[in-house]
Amino acid sequence: MGGCVSVSISCDQLTKDVCSCLSRNGDYIHGLEENLTALQRALEEIEQRREDLLRKIVSEERRGLQRLSVVQGWVSKVEEIVPRVNELVRMRSVQVQRLCLCGYCSKDLVSSYRYGKRVMKLIEEIELLRSQGNFAVAAERVDAARVEERPTRPMVAMESMLEGAWNRLMEDEIGILGLHGMGGVGKTTLLSHINNRFSRVGGEFDIVIWIVVSKELQIQRIQDEIWEKLRSDNEKWKQKTEDIKASNIYNVLKHKRFVLLLDDIWSKVDLTEVGVPFPSRENGCKIVFTTRLKEICGRMGVDSDMEVRCLSPDDAWDLFSKKVGEITLGSHPEIPTLARTVAKKCRLPLALNVIGETMA
CATH class of the missing domain: 1.10.8 (Helicase, Ruva Protein; domain 3)
Incomplete structure (x- = not known):
């Protein structure tokens, strides 16, 4: 009739299509306020889990362990999702005011739909993160090179001096050994050979650290070099104060049997300021340093000193x-x-x- 096309749709079919549409999109709009509350609650829970995990990591790192990459990745994802949630929460009052018909509809249907969909997707992302955030192990020990061998000159005519220094250092009651003598006499060469000999001792010591101190004493530079040997994460480390660095170093070294070799000391190096535990018979740690000034040995509280003399x-x-x-x-x-x-x-x-x- 007149070119019109008659379309017949049953009442049941129309009802089914409308219900399907409402079931797909209804939660985005009608459930908006409830979903926003669930989103904030989910964010709070996952942030609490992140804080608990970070406390555990900090405790492990103080013992010289290093956080796992998968753990750091999870923490980064949580930190990335926080501003996205906060952005949606800031828009909450505006979006809720647009709702009408007891929350079943909106004055700006498209905007409310899109907003509600973003809320639901973030809830799903947080739930996925929550399911992935169960870490039985958050950090593990990373074995750095226990001893980094140094290039050395052959020990021509100084072998007996090396044996004497080494034997004295290995005595149980010797924790700090000072090597003193005039410039050019071979103190650094002697210390380098002592360093390299620790590579043949086996597993008696956990780590050997070599630091060149030089005439201008810089506590933070010494701390930075020690930490670089102990750990590899230096970004946050650079922002820390000297006192915090000392505390971090102490809390790692107190769990290790270490050897600290300090070359070319011109004034007293305060081990407490650096964060280095004092060697003792109980912890079995060793410190050896070289200096041109014999009086530095007294100021450093050595258990023994040895003069490196000119050759015969x-x-x-x-x-x-x-x-x-x-x-x-x-x-x-x-x-x-x-x-x-x-x-x-x-x-x-x-x-x-x-x-x-x-x-x-």
Whole structure:
């Protein structure tokens, strides 16, 4: 009739379609206030779980453990979702005011639908995070290199001095050993060989830490280098105060049997300020340092000190002749006499090495 098309829809079908539409979208609008309350409650619960987990992590990290990557990833996801929830909560009053017909409809249906859908999706995301946030283990021990070996010169003519220092250090009653002597006498070389020898001791010590102190004492730099050896997370560390750094270092080192090697000390290094526990017979830890000033040994409270002396004339000649080399020594009749005169007058290993290489 007149080109019109007659469409017949049964009452039952129409009712079914309307109900289907309401079931799909009704919760987004009619359940909006209830869903917002559920969202805030879910956020509070997951934030509480995050805080509990972070407290556990901090406790583990103080013992020298490192948080697992999966744990850090979960914490980051929680931190990322918080501002998204807060954004929706700030819009709550405006969106609720748009509801009408006892909350079954909205004055701005599209806006309310989209808002309600975002609320529901965040609830689902938080629920998924909550199900993934059960960590029996939050941190584990990461084995850094127990001893980082240092490049060293051969111990020509200083072997007996090394044995004497090592044997003294290994005595149970020796916790702090000071090596003193004039510049160039071989203190750093001696300390480097002591460092490397710990790599052959086995598992007797947990970690060996080498720090160059130098003339200008900087407590925070020493703390930073110690922490870098103990841990690898340095971002938040840089923002901490000296006192907090000392506390963190102490709480890690007190659980370890450590060796601390301090090279080139010019003034007293206050171990308490740094955060280093004092060695004792009970904890079995060791500290060795080098200094040009004998009085520093007293200020550091050493259990024993040892003077690193110039080489004897025979040892000086042994070192110097090896540096000069047989070819050079035999290249002219006067060279051996000149070389012996140099070795006799200069018995510092550093100077003998430099002059010998130049003469060669």
